[in-house]
Amino acid sequence: MKESFVALMLACIVGSCLAELTDKRAMTLLNRYGFSDGEPSTDSDIKRAIEDFQDFHSLEQTGELDKETKALLHMPRCGLPDVQDDGNGRRTKRFVTTPYKWDKFHLTWGILNYTTDLQLQVFNAALQFWSDDSALTFEYTADPTSVDIVISFVSGDHGDGYPFDGTDLAHAFLPVDVSDPISGDVHLNDAINLG
Numbered sequence: 001m002k003e004s005f006v007a008l009m010l011a012c013i014v015g016s017c018l019a020e021l022t023d024k025r026a027m028t029l030l031n032r033y034g035f036s037d038g039e040p041s042t043d044s045d046i047k048r049a050i051e052d053f054q055d056f057h058s059l060e061q062t063g064e065l066d067k068e069t070k071a072l073l074h075m076p077r078c079g080l081p082d083v084q085d086d087g088n089g090r091r092t093k094r095f096v097t098t099p100y101k102w103d104k105f106h107l108t109w110g111i112l113n114y115t116t117d118l119q120l121q122v123f124n125a126a127l128q129f130w131s132d133d134s135a136l137t138f139e140y141t142a143d144p145t146s147v148d149i150v151i152s153f154v155s156g157d158h159g160d161g162y163p164f165d166g167t168d169l170a171h172a173f174l175p176v177d178v179s180d181p182i183s184g185d186v187h188l189n190d191a192i193n194l195g
């Protein structure tokens with residue numbers, strides 16, 4: 001009886017620590033995805049950040065880390081923020097049409113590392129979707145050193161200023177300045193099993 005009570009107590013303590021850890025991680029992610037400046041810590045900041053996240057993702061705005069919200073927040077995803085500061089202190093959606101575009105329609109692409117036939121098929125199929133609905137065409141080039149879109153598998157801090165976190169699947173660079181070699185490049189998080 002006594003032992004099972006102790007076990008129950010322990011389970012509760014471990015349980016609440018886990019809950020705290022999850023919440024801490026949730027605050028880190030809300031900040032990372034652009035829903036607050038710094039990790040939200042006061043109750044009202046936390047509520048507002050969660051509501052903004054829910055609003056952005058068309059979830060019911062409960063202001064609480066309910067099941068749906070948690071699931072979406074912790075899901076592996078693109079590592080860049082959903083919203084960003086527009087320079088005037090306002091948050092705007094990141095998925096807007098930008099003035100940046102390629103100065104040509106035919107783009108070459110290659111894989112810097114980990115090339116297998118399966119990868120080629122997967123990327124080919126994905127790029128085919130894109131070219132089917134746009135004016136762009138894509139050409140695979142075995143030597144990735146001089147292609148427009150370099151695909152690489154990297155992990156953690158990989159030197160581009162956007163270190164991967166445990167839930168980031170991938171990110172890509174807009175052709176802001178097409179003379180910059182990183183324009184168009186795609187980084188996939190090698191620390192995540194994309195199986």
Ligand SMILES: *[C@@H]1O[C@H](CO)[C@@H](O)[C@H](O)[C@H]1NC(C)=O
Nearest residue numbers: 112113114152153154158190
């Ligand atoms: C792929 O290449 C990048 C850039 O050279 C490197 O940082 C990364 O570690 C490589 N990844 C693998 C899985 O070898």
